[in-house]
Amino acid sequence: MKALWPLRKGTLGVPVGVSVDPHRMDPFADTLQRLREAFSSGHTRPVEFRATQLKGLGRFLQENKQLLQEALAQDLRKSAFEGDMSEILLCQNEVDLALKNLHTWTKDKPVAKNLFTQLDSAFIRKEPFGLVLIIAPWNYPVNLTLMPLVGALAAGNCVVLKPSEISKSTEKVLAEVLPRYLDQSCFAVVLGGPEETGQLLEHKFDHIFFTGSPRVGKIVMTAAAKHLTPVTLELGGKNPCYVDDNCDPQTVANRVAWFRYFNAGQTCVAPDYVLCSPETQARLLPALQSAITRFYGDDPRASPDLGRIINHKHFQRLRGLLSCGRVAIGGQSDDSDRYIAPTVLVDVQETEPVMQQEIFGPILPILNVRGLDEAIDFINRREKPLALYAFSNNSQVINQMLDRTSSGTFGGNDGFVYLTLPSLPLGGVGNSGMGRYHGEFSFDTFSHHRACLLAPSDLEKINEIRYPPYSGWNQQVISWAMGNQRCSILPHPGSPLLIHPALLQWDPPHSDMWEN
Amino acid sequence: MDPFADTLKRLREAFRSGLTRPAEFRATQLKGLGRFLQENKQLLQEALAQDLRKSTFESQVSEISISQSEINLALRNLRAWMKDEKVSKNLATQLDSAFIRKEPFGLVLIIAPWNYPVNLTLMPLVGALAAGNCVVLKPSEISKSTEKVLAEVLPRYLDQSCFAVVLGGPEETGQLLEHKFDHIFFTGSPRVGKIVMTAAAKHLTPVTLELGGKNPCYVDDNCDPQTVANRVAWFRYFNAGQTCVAPDYVLCSPETQARLLPALQSAITRFYGDDPRASPDLGRIINHKHFQRLRGLLSCGRVAIGGQSDDSDRYIAPTVLVDVQETEPVMQQEIFGPILPILNVRGLDEAIDFINRREKPLALYAFSNNSQVVKRVLAQTSSGGFCGNDGFMHMTLSSLPFGGVGASGMGNYHGKFSFDTFSHHRACLLRSPGLEKIYAIRYPPHSPRNLRVLLTAMETRSCSCTLL
16 A cells, blocks of 8 residues: 555654554564473473483584684684683583583482481472573673583573674674574574663563673663572672782793783683782783793784784773873784783772773783782772682682682682683672582573472371371470481480370381382 | 661671681571570560461471571581582692682671561571671561560570661661672562562672462372361461462362362361361461451352451461352462462363463472372472472471572572572682693693693593593
8 A cells, every 4th residue: 555645653663553563573572482382392301302402512513613713713813722722612521511411410319308208209309490591791702602501401491592792703603503503492592782682681581691791780680680580690890819929920920921811801700900019019020021922922913822802892991991000011002903912000009990890801900919918908898709819839828818808719829720620610709790600500500499399198197296286295296306307217215206105006107109 | 867877887897807707606606596596485486476376386396496406407517518618620620629618698688577487587597697697687577576576685695796687667678678788588479579689689689589479289189188188278277378388279170179178177177176266276367458368368269168257366267269260369369378279170281281371389289199190290390399298398308498489489598508598609729839830731822732632631521530
């Protein structure tokens, strides 16, 4: 039908007076409904199905290693080494670990019983939540998308993945290639920026796993609260790195530098700033220069092992930080390829911008303290970080630092090598996050732990003791029976079991109702 | 004016001083809590009687004893729970010390409800204290007599530099929630749970929410009606039905309903006598507002048993309703009273569909002589907790986590779960400052050989190999 005059459009860009199909306005509704229906059908529950998904994920990594390395190189100029070590291999290990342990993890866990529940079957059952949302960041766009995904799939959930739109090349691979390896009735990748993510968050999910900044973490948790959706928030902060006077400066410099400049500093668990005495600073500086030269050569810009800043916005932000304090090492930058040199700043004040935000770049400020106590005070005055590091030849110093501070994770005499241990949980505390994952922790994070008690349908005689009308001794027996979880069934002198005639006539009860 | 600022500041400073960290201090607090219960048993029973007309039996079993057991369990296991938990290592970390350290969060807030005002205040408190936190307790203002005992007597047994009771209604609680806590433990309704979580989000405070819902109770045709009636009735009418995990409604066939009704009447008469109003073992409704609400529900469906009420002492008779429609008010809210609606389904499939169409409940019950039926209900539904062939006995086992899922809550507690809920689990790796030659293999510039060695060391497959 030909319009005689242009249709007036309302604020939503839709012609006024035209009724709108809500599903068309909401780009996610259909997908989410489809995934929910798949979950309700029970499709993801069998262990075999989950194993198939995990194997698919494994094949995705193996068959597209080159493609992924290229994407990571395009997004972050990540070297093949870094791409392997910190992204692809870690995910592969996680997939293998989940496959190996899936049967064990999904098994019902029997628990200790008290006297009253001796005849029952008592266990914890791990169940998938249902439809879960994973929102991933751009700095380790493969790792921080797929590691949580392993947990979500192993636990039997249907998954919506929202990869970062900032790491564009990797986003493309995840959106176009990954789904081919998974059952798409139970898995979807959705794309978009902050606005679309906001829209997505209006929907109800059964768990939301978010990796990103504290600022956005609050937005996610607030949105989740509307639906009483549990959340795992892997956030960030400024990770302190205390360097004791009693240390070998070169060893420390090697370790601090490597973990600081890895991925051009764009790591949530990287040492963010150093605290040390002026004397130690004087020893550290030449050692840091030495380490940087050893790692990246005289012209770090030419090193294939040094990454680049993700985008122009962050590059500008970091360039601004280069004017804080005084540049002791590095300080160069070039916006033609978003290069920032491995940099060390000294004479930095707490009030300067470089100490007011998570740096997330290859810049390491050194601040002076007059000893361990001052360092601990400095750290404890600030938000709890995701990671905390302490370097010392003296284990007492390390232990002091560990005992008197709090952080998501802690590294003594090294950087974030603990990330490679799936038996350690990765998660923040306070401003750096809540919840944790990796290895079995991922499986548990994406599961509801359901308390189950299966009682025999007969043997009602035993229960008589709990029904009203009451006498004093009823409550004695019950209190005693409830409190005793390790006792033997033999009555001891004074035990209520000796008192009541009905119980004395009690044949040892037996019910084979729950035996397999 | 902020009535809480000084208290919170004081408690935070106490935490920062490290006062609550040593095991001895925590044990002292727990012992203090134990003495509070022992020395004030009478006082607490009287308060519970005043608030809810709770019988001595119910007070003892579901409030005092269970809290005492929790304290004893925590005291017995404190050091074991506090210990650093060593974890398995891969080749790359063979020489390191790798463990999980449990740390207190700091300043935690416990907001408690009125239905089990001792249990649901003290059980979380045990966990918070054992884990080494400083605690702000906000007991319910609705269970006034118990609130008084908790506010006036309990603090004398604890170190008051690390512990405070704050009082108030919704407005004061809202004010309290504007402050930053390091963990908030809330027991109450889903509606308020959302308010608490939204407030917590502003400070990125983790929350444990123990909420509620309508707990379905499926009764299979293959059952002994009297046994089922005894069990369902006892758990329904306990505390006059004011229990978050009580069976809220029954699903069964019309045939089973016909067998259940006389059995339920029989159980009720057996438990509470011909005139339940005269029974010392039947509680009363907490306040007039809830009494009115429940009285309104008595006109849903058709009263098959009970139905009497008396507002002079907020008495509601143990009641069973039949011919109830899903759309009626009694099926649209958590009942939280001594009223049990029975709805008909034509079999297990229909019951499971009915259940799955609704919010995930805190508890779910299934009664059948056939274990396969019970297992099917378990396998095809979800809920915080589940009990086959009985009521909320699972709550008495501290080795089982107590918590909800979906609209019935998040997080869990009881026993060690409480300790873990109130602790941050910090991943720690301590490495030697030497041996730099070994670790140098990871530094750039990289060679393919270095990469191969590193990859092997990181592999999870080969962790039991020798160094060769």
